[in-house]
Amino acid sequence: MRLMRFCLVIAACLFTVTSIAQTAGKISYTIAPWYGNKKAAVSLTFDDGIPGQYAVAVPLLDKYGFKGTFFMSVSIVNAQHISWQLIRDAAMEGHEIANHALTHPHFIKIALDTIALECVESNKQMDALIPSQRMITHAYPFGEGGGNTDKDMAIRKTVAPYFIGARATQNKPYAYNTYDFAKIEDDYYNVNSQMISDSASMANFGKNIDETIAVGGWFCPTYHGIEDGWIITPGKVFAQHLVELEKRKDSVWIAPFKHVIQYHKERNSATLKLIGKKAWRWKLSLTDTLSNRKNYDQPLTINLGTNRLLAKSIVQNKKQVPFKQKGDIVIFDAIPGDGVIELEFEHVYVPR
Ligand SMILES: [Zn+2]
Numbered sequence: 152m153r154l155m156r157f158c159l160v161i162a163a164c165l166f167t168v169t170s171i172a173q174t175a176g177k178i179s180y181t182i183a184p185w186y187g188n189k190k191a192a193v194s195l196t197f198d199d200g201i202p203g204q205y206a207v208a209v210p211l212l213d214k215y216g217f218k219g220t221f222f223m224s225v226s227i228v229n230a231q232h233i234s235w236q237l238i239r240d241a242a243m244e245g246h247e248i249a250n251h252a253l254t255h256p257h258f259i260k261i262a263l264d265t266i267a268l269e270c271v272e273s274n275k276q277m278d279a280l281i282p283s284q285r286m287i288t289h290a291y292p293f294g295e296g297g298g299n300t301d302k303d304m305a306i307r308k309t310v311a312p313y314f315i316g317a318r319a320t321q322n323k324p325y326a327y328n329t330y331d332f333a334k335i336e337d338d339y340y341n342v343n344s345q346m347i348s349d350s351a352s353m354a355n356f357g358k359n360i361d362e363t364i365a366v367g368g369w370f371c372p373t374y375h376g377i378e379d380g381w382i383i384t385p386g387k388v389f390a391q392h393l394v395e396l397e398k399r400k401d402s403v404w405i406a407p408f409k410h411v412i413q414y415h416k417e418r419n420s421a422t423l424k425l426i427g428k429k430a431w432r433w434k435l436s437l438t439d440t441l442s443n444r445k446n447y448d449q450p451l452t453i454n455l456g457t458n459r460l461l462a463k464s465i466v467q468n469k470k471q472v473p474f475k476q477k478g479d480i481v482i483f484d485a486i487p488g489d490g491v492i493e494l495e496f497e498h499v500y501v502p503r
Contacts, residue, residue: 201380294320
């Protein structure tokens with residue numbers, strides 16, 4: 152009996168060795184649709200620059216560890232007397248500060264070169280005011296650029312060179328973006344959003360997240376005033392929204408707008424390749440086809456088949472990468488184009 156078991160083990164090992172040999176150069180893997188293998192993404196976005204966004208919303212977000220995106224118009228921030236130090240502090244904590252044009256004009260009514268100037272000048276001023284990050288996303292003032300007219304399309308083309316994506320206001324019959332919302336590059340500059348503007352949109356928040364989870368999509372609510380200012384969401388209601396999010400955080404990746412755009416673009420153009428293999432060590436390269444690499448540094452979540460090997464360590468660009476292993480799938484995050492990924496395995500096999 153013992154001998155038979157021994158023979159079976161030997162046979163299993165031989166089989167594994169042969170199957171490794173047969174698959175040399177090939178690996179089986181998936182890149183998770185959303186970071187952390189979550190089912191959906193949510194980006195909480197705030198427009199204009201209104202004091203309560205920093206006095207009320209940021210402390211509430213911090214309580215849960217959620218990071219928001221604040222689309223700021225320089226002239227509004229100054230008119231509202233918001234301290235740029237408060238905004239710098241929010242940026243340092245990982246909230247995204249993003250572009251909402253310099254003076255919040257109606258893009259529909261102004262010339263395209265003026266629109267370009269509004270974006271460039273706003274980026275320049277905010278990059279100087281907030282040195283810890285660069286402005287790489289935009290929200291159209293009054294949502295003008297998110298429609299289907301010739302001018303809307305021209306606005307998107309004008310804005311595109313300065314950003315990796317832009318948020319519109321609601322332009323779909325539903326509140327979320329489906330996973331395949333970006334069939335062409337232009338679609339990244341027309342991201343659907345749900346205006347939180349009245350009691351109905353405030354009450355639907357939990358339902359909107361559930362619908363987004365059901366389709367594996369991305370929900371991007373737009374807030375204006377939190378407690379003060381205009382299009383006001385009471386602080387209590389906003390706090391309740393965060394409770395609804397917290398309840399679903401195992402299913403939802405809650406992240407700034409730019410990280411979701413980065414993840415989606417990187418994931419849809421990335422390839423993982425085996426570039427070297429010894430019995431207990433694999434070398435992999437993760438690349439994507441995006442140009443302007445400095446705009447794309449969001450780690451992707453990789454689910455890699457190990458052929459029953461048990462991972463011991465993963466290193467990318469000489470830095471240790473945390474990982475989890477489930478059966479013979481090892482799960483880890485890696486940044487495309489950020490150097491060779493080296494996996495070392497234990498000298499044992501995962502039991503079947
Ligand atoms: Zn606005």
